[in-house]
Amino acid sequence: MLARRINGHPVHRLRDEMDRLFEGFFQDTPYWNTLGARTYPPFNIWEDNHNLFVEAELPGMKMEDVEVLVSGKELTVKGSRSIELTEQATVHRQERPSGRFARMIQLPVDIRANDVSAELKEGVLLITLPKMAGVDPKRIEVKCASK
Amino acid sequence: MAQESAIQRKRGSEICQAEETRSGWHYRPHVDIVEHADELTLHMDMPGADAKKVDIRYENGLLSLHGMVEPRQPEDTRYLMREYGVGNFHRTFQIGETIDDSKITAEYRDGVLVVHLPKTEAVKPRKIAVRTT
Numbered sequence: 001m002l003a004r005r006i007n008g009h010p011v012h013r014l015r016d017e018m019d020r021l022f023e024g025f026f027q028d029t030p031y032w033n034t035l036g037a038r039t040y041p042p043f044n045i046w047e048d049n050h051n052l053f054v055e056a057e058l059p060g061m062k063m064e065d066v067e068v069l070v071s072g073k074e075l076t077v078k079g080s081r082s083i084e085l086t087e088q089a090t091v092h093r094q095e096r097p098s099g100r101f102a103r104m105i106q107l108p109v110d111i112r113a114n115d116v117s118a119e120l121k122e123g124v125l126l127i128t129l130p131k132m133a134g135v136d137p138k139r140i141e142v143k144c145a146s147k
Numbered sequence: 148m149a150q151e152s153a154i155q156r157k158r159g160s161e162i163c164q165a166e167e168t169r170s171g172w173h174y175r176p177h178v179d180i181v182e183h184a185d186e187l188t189l190h191m192d193m194p195g196a197d198a199k200k201v202d203i204r205y206e207n208g209l210l211s212l213h214g215m216v217e218p219r220q221p222e223d224t225r226y227l228m229r230e231y232g233v234g235n236f237h238r239t240f241q242i243g244e245t246i247d248d249s250k251i252t253a254e255y256r257d258g259v260l261v262v263h264l265p266k267t268e269a270v271k272p273r274k275i276a277v278r279t280t
Contacts, residue, residue: 039230042230042231043228043230044220044226044228044229044230044231045226045227045229046220046224046225046226046227047227052227055219057194057195057231057258058194059193059194059257059258059259060190060192060257060258060259061257062257083179083190085181086183088183088184089181089182089183089188090181090182091179091180091181091182092180092181092182092187093178093179093180094179095177095178095179096177096178096179096190096192097177108227122194122195122196122255122257122258123192123193123194123195123257123258123259124194124195124219124258
């Protein structure tokens with residue numbers, strides 16, 4: 001499995017790079033002291049005027065498997081995924097990652113920690129973080145100094 | 148061999164991966180394949196897919212799995228951080244002829260597609276009672 005075929009396409013290469021990170025984290029090493037531990041799960045982050053949005057793909061997990069913590073500007077997503085295989089079964093291929101994970105990131109703006117919400121739907125976690133009032137960038141009117 | 152698997156073995160334990168050309172980009176999802184006494188079970192991570200748009204085909208021993216995933220954000224979203232892409236999933240597996248293709252079932256839950264591939268009666272292990280005379 002480590003000798004994963006590198007496809008020519010950049011997207012596949014990126015995916016493979018990421019896959020390797022996961023593999024190192026989940027399967028071979030103690031979870032907490034590897035570099036890989038900080039890179040799972042991968043995040044997509046975007047914003048609108050009022051909220052920051054953090055999204056992560058967590059297939060096979062339910063909300064009770066996942067913990068979302070906010071402290072100041074720090075967001076932590078942690079949890080675990082267990083994949084149980086019965087003893088009578090023969091495993092032909094095992095690529096899906098399992099185990100515990102935790103990732104902390106620094107948010108770019110102050111948020112209202114009490115109003116943070118998270119939903120997990122079809123394996124996609126979406127965290128909505130309302131921005132603190134006053135952190136919206138304000139448009140500054142530039143006036144011409146008329147003589 | 149006693150432990151002959153229903154999946155054709157190629158290059159050691161590697162399951163033969165069919166090559167296929169498809170238009171557009173697609174992701175190669177993580178898959179677990181587990182063999183039980185009466186079936187092969189395939190688990191595939193496909194977060195954010197729509198169960199109605201998951202296409203499973205089995206033809207001539209070739210199992211092809213395709214999941215359509217619509218973008219979740221508008222195309223012009225400006226990401227502060229973007230560590231993964233969202234798009235269609237596709238994988239193909241060469242399966243031995245011992246699968247009863249009329250009984251293949253699949254379900255999608257929590258972003259994981261599970262495909263049950265029941266073995267034909269002929270290859271299911273049977274316990275033979277030994278009679279004494």
